[in-house]
Amino acid sequence: MKGAGSEILVHPGRCTGCHACELACEREHEGLSRVHVVSRNGVNFPAFCRHCDVAPCVSVCYRMALVYERGRVRFKQESCTGCGLCEIACPFGAIFTGANSYPIKCDGCENRESSGKIPACAATCPSGAIEMRPVEDFGKATRYRAFRYVRSGGFIGEGS
Template identity: 30%
Template sequence: MNYFVIADPDKCIGCRTCMIGCVVAHSDEDIFYQNPDEINFNPKLSVIKTKEVSAPIQCRHCEDAPCAKACPNGGIVRVGNTIKINEENCIGCKTCMLACPIGAIDIVTLKDVDEGKLCFRERMTANKCDFCIESPEGPACVNVCPTKAFTIVKDEDIDSKVKNKRKLAIL
């Protein structure tokens, strides 16, 4: 199934619940019982707020994926219909961030703990929406938004709307 998520800025109230839902969905542990300083709070989308409007910004998983083409190290790959960050290959160079036409990629600092040596290591990596591909419930942002500002759009939806518009144009 090929789909993407769009957000309606007229419905978005800028509460950032989508960002929290994203972090919870991608956390291995229950973040509500952890020390806040120990959590990698890196949502895979952001909310832009101005005086007039709020709007979530997230990856559109472009067909031509300019971010993947720009990556010098193979750190961004297509997995099915999703463009995904391969954190092992990502070197944090920010090339993908510059190539993204909608500004949906951030560079974040991850803190790794080497269990054998008891040392901390920080590294930079790209971060972007992955449609919560691992979750059977689908994208967390869609499920947690209190105003239902997010919509999942499928290929079939687009095809039927195009057909309807063509019919109306003939009349």
């Protein structure tokens, strides 16, 4: 999530796999979580949209159902054909196809942000695996390293 000078930072090494973030997201979004805890090689991490500045999902969407506006990748259902290209293109595995074939993705809890609250997943995480940090804490090298590790199926450890 981007906006108000902050972004969500994920610490995979801190995630215990408790799924509290999923439950909080479900409560915020009418029973349908936009974040999912993924476990690979004994490491848990919450997978959700990172709202990339140059988003692969936006690039492949020929109907412009996904657009980058005001620091977020936004979904416009009325333009979507349900082709699933965005789900394939996401390097973070953060777009999921719903029962109606439309993508389900994190909206950064825009409804909470308007009232000055942080996203439900970050507010709920008991282990501090999900937190809000100032944008200045994220350099291009950090973003590239995260993209490269996730894309290769690896994980970003605490010491990376």
